[in-house]
Amino acid sequence: MGVWHDGMKVGIEQVDDDHRGLFAILRELDLAIRAGSAVGTDVLGDILGRMDRYAREHFAREEEIQREVGYEGYEENRRQHAELIRTLDAFIARFRTEPMDDPRVTAETIRSFLMVWISEHIVKVDRKMRGRILPWCG
Ligand SMILES: [Fe+2]
DSSP states (O other): OOOOOGGGOOSOHHHHHHHHHHHHHHHHHHHHHHTGGGSOHHHHHHHHHHHHHHHHHHHHHHHHHHHHTTOTTHHHHHHHHHHHHHHHHHHHHHHHHOTTSOHHHHHHHHHHHHHHHHHHHHHHTGGGGTTTSOTTOO
C-alpha cells in the first residue's frame, strides 16, 4: 500500500494537499476492502463515489492553476486527467452493475489501478510543475 511521501511534493500547497487527500481516500478504500464482509458493498460504493468526485474536483483545481499561469504542460496534463476519469467511471460502472463479479475484487482492482496511476502521474507529470509555478498560486 503506497503512501504520499515528500518525493511527490509539487511545491504548490493546494496541489500537495489535494494529492494527500487522494491518498487518504485510497487508504480508506484499502481498509474497507480488507475488512471483508464486516464492511458492506454499499460502503465500498460510497468510497468509490467520493474518490471519483474528489479526483474530478482536484483535476479541475490543478488545471485552473496551470491555466492561470499559462503553464506549458497544461494540455498534456488535462488529456491525462480526462483519460483517467473515463477509465475510473468505466470501472465504477462495472462495480455497480455487474452481478457476476465479486464487488470486493472489483474494488481492489480499481484501488490498485488508481494507486499506480496516481503515484506515477504525480511523480512523472505533476512534479514537472515544481519550481515553474510559484508556491502561493492556487
Ligand atoms: Fe495532474
